[in-house]
Amino acid sequence: WTEEENKAFENALALFDENTPNRWERVAELVPGKTVADVVRQYKELEDDVSSIEAGLIPVPGYCTSVSSASPFTLDWGSGHGFDGYMQPFGGGGKPPPGRANEQERKKGVPWTEEEPKLFLLGLKKYGKGDWRNISRNYVITRTPTQVASHAQKYFIRQ
Numbered sequence: 725w726t727e728e729e730n731k732a733f734e735n736a737l738a739l740f741d742e743n744t745p746n747r748w749e750r751v752a753e754l755v756p757g758k759t760v761a762d763v764v765r766q767y768k769e770l771e772d773d774v775s776s777i778e779a780g781l782i783p784v785p786g787y788c789t790s791v792s793s794a795s796p797f798t799l800d801w802g803s804g805h806g807f808d809g810y811m812q813p814f815g816g817g818g819k820p821p822p823g824r825a826n827e828q829e830r831k832k833g834v835p836w837t838e839e840e841p842k843l844f845l846l847g848l849k850k851y852g853k854g855d856w857r858n859i860s861r862n863y864v865i866t867r868t869p870t871q872v873a874s875h876a877q878k879y880f881i882r883q
Contacts, residue, residue: 856873
């Protein structure tokens, strides 16, 4: 799968959820050169990858693995990779963009409000583990699906 095919696949999945009639046919129509069997196979592989990551079998690159007293919500972007915290290549010469201290700067997370974890649990009850997009879209609307997934990971570790 090329980068363009993967992007078309992701966009199609965002348009057609599991309740969409003829979902896989509609997804395949939006991914040039791919059949229904191709997109179903790709989705199954994606599900397997996510399950492996959630089970801790595959380390997630770029995250700080030690818990600091400052905040458990920090990302360690590493150094020397030629990318800033938003994963955009630096402009010429490998210098950080104006306004950025250096490549090792950490992006701080914003702590969840008292209400957000309650909404998360309601969404989890309705949509189940793994449907972070719908939980984000319909319950914890102040957070992205990635933030909801990260919260869920910590929630299940604490359980």
